Amino acid sequence: EVQLVESGGGLVKPGGSLRLSCAASGFTFSSYSMNWVRQAPGKGLEWVSSISSSSSYIYYADSVKGRFTISRDNAKNSLYLQMNSLRAEDTAVYYCARDDYESWFDPWGQGTLVTVSS
Amino acid sequence: QSVLTQPPSVSGAPGQRVTISCTGSSSNIGAGYDVHWYQQLPGTAPKLLIYGNSNRPSGVPDRFSGSKSGTSASLAITGLQAEDEADYYCQSYDSSLSGPWVFGGGTKLTVL
Numbered sequence: 001e002v003q004l005v006e007s008g009g010g011l012v013k014p015g016g017s018l019r020l021s022c023a024a025s026g027f028t029f030s031s032y033s034m035n036w037v038r039q040a041p042g043k044g045l046e047w048v049s050s051i052s053s054s055s056s057y058i059y060y061a062d063s064v065k066g067r068f069t070i071s072r073d074n075a076k077n078s079l080y081l082q083m084n085s086l087r088a089e090d091t092a093v094y095y096c097a098r099d100d101y102e103s104w105f106d107p108w109g110q111g112t113l114v115t116v117s118s
Numbered sequence: 119q120s121v122l123t124q125p126p127s128v129s130g131a132p133g134q135r136v137t138i139s140c141t142g143s144s145s146n147i148g149a150g151y152d153v154h155w156y157q158q159l160p161g162t163a164p165k166l167l168i169y170g171n172s173n174r175p176s177g178v179p180d181r182f183s184g185s186k187s188g189t190s191a192s193l194a195i196t197g198l199q200a201e202d203e204a205d206y207y208c209q210s211y212d213s214s215l216s217g218p219w220v221f222g223g224g225t226k227l228t229v230l
Contacts, residue, residue: 035219037164044120044224045156045164045207047217059217095163104154104209106166106175 002026002107004096009112016086016116022079022096022109030074033057033099036081038092039111046092049081050099064090086116121146121215122208122222129228130198138225140191140208146220148189151211155184155193158205158224167206168193195227203229 008020022034036048049070050059058070069082079096093113097105123141130136140153147153155168166175168184171191181202183194191210195202208222 037221044205045209045221047219047221050218061217062215065216100169103152103211104166104169105156105164106169108163108165110163 002098004098004107004109006094006096006109006112009094009114011115011117012086013118014087014116017082017084018086018114020081020083020094020096020112020114022081024077024079024098027098029072029077030054033102034072034079035097035099035105036070036079037095037097037105037108038090038114039095040089040092043092048094051079083114086114088116090114091116120223121212121220122210124206124208124222124225126223127226127228129230130195131230132198132200134198135194135196136198136227137195138193138206138208138227140193140210140222142189142191142210142212144189145214146189146210146212147186147191149213151213153184153186153191154209155182156207156209158207160204164207198229200229203227 003025005023033052035050051070067085071080093111095111097108156164157167158164171186172184181197206225212220
């Protein structure tokens, strides 16, 4: 079964840092681009960052550029998101999602909640 | 404000047909990029519903269909059922932004 499981969310103060992880199983992780997508409470989906299968291509939304860093470890079947200089507006559920054919996202993980508050 | 525009809400009675629109521009849908649709049931992660404008993944009922024309796309749901009550999002590629992927703002479907 193809599965993505996020972890690492929690409560952090403004200006703080957090590292999210996404563990993949059931497919050849090293063959796929991966993404982080977030959803603020009561709001819609916002694409955050993408990384290609070999980490050669990395993209960020303008809202997180310079503060967030996406990375992956194909040997560990894992995707990461290092989040620095966190702001209240970064409060959201963060989902990891596999990129199928460099086009659509499937599947998605269950999400991990990040709350930025003093 | 989202790059792809969806109506905030739609509603319909059980058995009826509803459509959800997704309007883009010449840098995304109008440029020929595919549109994909996701269903998010309350309290759950999004799930792929339609890919490549009109294709259904295995397990998605044929009550769900997608289409694309010009700078817009549509999701149609026929034979509406109570379990279809959810949020629906469109997604596409945009060539004008620093990041490639864009989502619509989402549409809340209420089954009356």
